[in-house]
Amino acid sequence: MGKSESKIIVVTSGKGGVGKTTTSAAVGAELANRGYKTVVVDFDIGLRNLDLIMGCERRVIFDFVNVIQNDANLSQALIKDKRVENLYVLPASQTRDKDALTKEGVERVLADLQKEFDFIVCDSPAGIEKGALMALYFADEAIVVSNPEISSVRDSDRIIGVLNSRSRRSEQGKEIKKHLLITRYAQARVNRGEMLSVEDVQEILAIPLLGIIPESPNVLNASNRGIPVTLDTPSDAKRAYQQAVARLLGEASSDDKSWISKIFAGIQLFNRSPV
Amino acid sequence: MSLSTPTQSQHTASQPNSSSVFQLKGGLYTLTSLQLLSNDLSALAEQLDIKLQQAPKFFHNAPVVIDLIKIGSADNNINFKQLKEILSSRHLIPVGIKGGNSEQHNSALAQGFALLSETSKEKEVQKTHTNTSASSSTASSSSQSSQNSSYPNSLEEDPDEAIQGSNTRIITEPVRSGQQIYVRGGDLLVLAPVSHGAELLADGHIHIYGPLRGRALAGVTGDIHARIFCQSLEAELISIAGQYKISEDFEKDAWQRAVDIHLLEGRLQIREL
Numbered sequence: 001m002g003k004s005e006s007k008i009i010v011v012t013s014g015k016g017g018v019g020k021t022t023t024s025a026a027v028g029a030e031l032a033n034r035g036y037k038t039v040v041v042d043f044d045i046g047l048r049n050l051d052l053i054m055g056c057e058r059r060v061i062f063d064f065v066n067v068i069q070n071d072a073n074l075s076q077a078l079i080k081d082k083r084v085e086n087l088y089v090l091p092a093s094q095t096r097d098k099d100a101l102t103k104e105g106v107e108r109v110l111a112d113l114q115k116e117f118d119f120i121v122c123d124s125p126a127g128i129e130k131g132a133l134m135a136l137y138f139a140d141e142a143i144v145v146s147n148p149e150i151s152s153v154r155d156s157d158r159i160i161g162v163l164n165s166r167s168r169r170s171e172q173g174k175e176i177k178k179h180l181l182i183t184r185y186a187q188a189r190v191n192r193g194e195m196l197s198v199e200d201v202q203e204i205l206a207i208p209l210l211g212i213i214p215e216s217p218n219v220l221n222a223s224n225r226g227i228p229v230t231l232d233t234p235s236d237a238k239r240a241y242q243q244a245v246a247r248l249l250g251e252a253s254s255d256d257k258s259w260i261s262k263i264f265a266g267i268q269l270f271n272r273s274p275v
Numbered sequence: 276m277s278l279s280t281p282t283q284s285q286h287t288a289s290q291p292n293s294s295s296v297f298q299l300k301g302g303l304y305t306l307t308s309l310q311l312l313s314n315d316l317s318a319l320a321e322q323l324d325i326k327l328q329q330a331p332k333f334f335h336n337a338p339v340v341i342d343l344i345k346i347g348s349a350d351n352n353i354n355f356k357q358l359k360e361i362l363s364s365r366h367l368i369p370v371g372i373k374g375g376n377s378e379q380h381n382s383a384l385a386q387g388f389a390l391l392s393e394t395s396k397e398k399e400v401q402k403t404h405t406n407t408s409a410s411s412s413t414a415s416s417s418s419q420s421s422q423n424s425s426y427p428n429s430l431e432e433d434p435d436e437a438i439q440g441s442n443t444r445i446i447t448e449p450v451r452s453g454q455q456i457y458v459r460g461g462d463l464l465v466l467a468p469v470s471h472g473a474e475l476l477a478d479g480h481i482h483i484y485g486p487l488r489g490r491a492l493a494g495v496t497g498d499i500h501a502r503i504f505c506q507s508l509e510a511e512l513i514s515i516a517g518q519y520k521i522s523e524d525f526e527k528d529a530w531q532r533a534v535d536i537h538l539l540e541g542r543l544q545i546r547e548l
Contacts, residue, residue, distance in 0.1 A: 154472060157451050203468075204468070
């Protein structure tokens with residue numbers, strides 16, 4: 001792939017447990033599969049999960065904080081994925097905490113990563129404090145992950161406000177391109193009025209829809225085996241993530257309404273989730 | 276929960292046994308301000324006399340604020356003793372000054388004038404006046420030569436007049452949860468939805484061309500005539516001049532309707548539009 005400008009994409013949500021790490025792994029792996037040199041960076045210092053989801057927890061020697069503090073260089077900390085060419089992981093420290101992250105340190109590491117990689121996917125921790133702020137500060141684009149339920153949507157709204165006001169781009173008068181990814185979507189529950197519909201979520205968050213990932217047992221199975229969803233056996237969730245990445249790369253047209261119905265058609269077809 | 280606005284705090288003197296002789300209260304008063312455009316006090320005396328002849332009763336014993344914003348640059352010295360005499364001999368009661376530089380403040384205080392605060396807009400205006408003289412004084416070594424540049428460029432095209440238009444803030448992007456917007460001395464116009472957990476505050480009116488799901492507080496410095504308008508009332512809290520209602524107070528009546536909220540005889544009214 002031709003080396004054009006490197007992009008930093010933050011995967012954030014505000015709320016915990018909605019699927020940020022699952023999404024970071026899935027999107028990172030799919031981008032690498034398509035030929036882009038991609039690194040997924042874990043910003044959840046002290047509560048690291050990315051290495052588990054990516055299946056490389058037994059190969060972690062040095063981590064993000066080691067590189068910031070110059071105890072190791074980037075090439076020593078980066079873990080190359082064994083399944084996909086072009087895919088790398090920069091794990092977080094488990095023994096330290098968010099205070100070990102400094103703006104200068106993060107800036108330096110990201111700048112070094114930008115020299116080598118087409119895409120830098122930043123897996124943000126939950127919340128709106130230092131770890132989350134560091135993850136989003138340098139971002140060019142953001143994937144806002146939200147479950148179709150009120151507390152998740154409320155927190156996503158808050159994090160969008162933070163993206164608009166506490167990022168480097170906002171300080172420079174520029175915008176971070178934001179994408180909405182709805183995860184754990186269950187049509188039956190929406191029909192029963194237990195979950196918010198896509199329209200409800202969009203009305204509140206008012207950012208372009210990137211994709212809808214259905215609730216799927218495959219997600220749990222994949223993370224248990226340390227395989228990103230998009231590298232696993234075909235499933236409804238895998239298809240949805242692949243479509244989302246296609247849209248992220250600008251391949252699908254965002255104006256044609258039919259893509260949403262295609263997703264819903266796909267969901268009906270594979271809807272095996274026990275609701 | 277009590278929502279006391281900044282100027283409405285009440286304190287009582289702490290004399291535990293005897294009955295209190297005084298109470299300190301906040302109050303809001305409208306005063307005429309006399310904006311000085313020059314420090315030439317003799318010319319001021321002459322021109323004042325002409326002006327006062329036009330409406331003598333109106334200005335008789337009027338309390339005035341002396342506005343120094345336009346002459347706040349370093350070389351505009353004012354003899355506040357003389358100013359006080361000029362004003363009182365014409366039955367104007369100077370209450371205090373606003374704007375101006377620290378030298379002027381010190382002289383004014385020495386003569387018994389109070390220092391009143393300016394709005395942030397007025398501070399901006401003052402800055403442009405002090406900056407024009409400051410930049411010319413760095414160009415020339417002596418401060419005398421900067422005297423003329425402290426005046427506005429010409430009396431006809433005073434650029435500050437444009438600034439003193441309406442103090443309305445217009446917001447076109449959704450107001451997100453956790454965001455707080457305060458419009459001092461003016462109205463707020465929002466052309467997008469206001470999320471749960473967002474807070475809008477204004478000294479004047481608040482208009483929301485969209486759903487209001489957060490909190491809106493109008494007339495926060497005590498304007499009982501301030502109103503809140505929105506296209507869909509889904510608010511957590513609404514308040515005008517400190518009188519508030521929370522969503523359970525109006526859930527049944529005007530929920531998700533387009534409304535005009537105002538005070539009538541001190542009570543919040545929600546009228547469907």
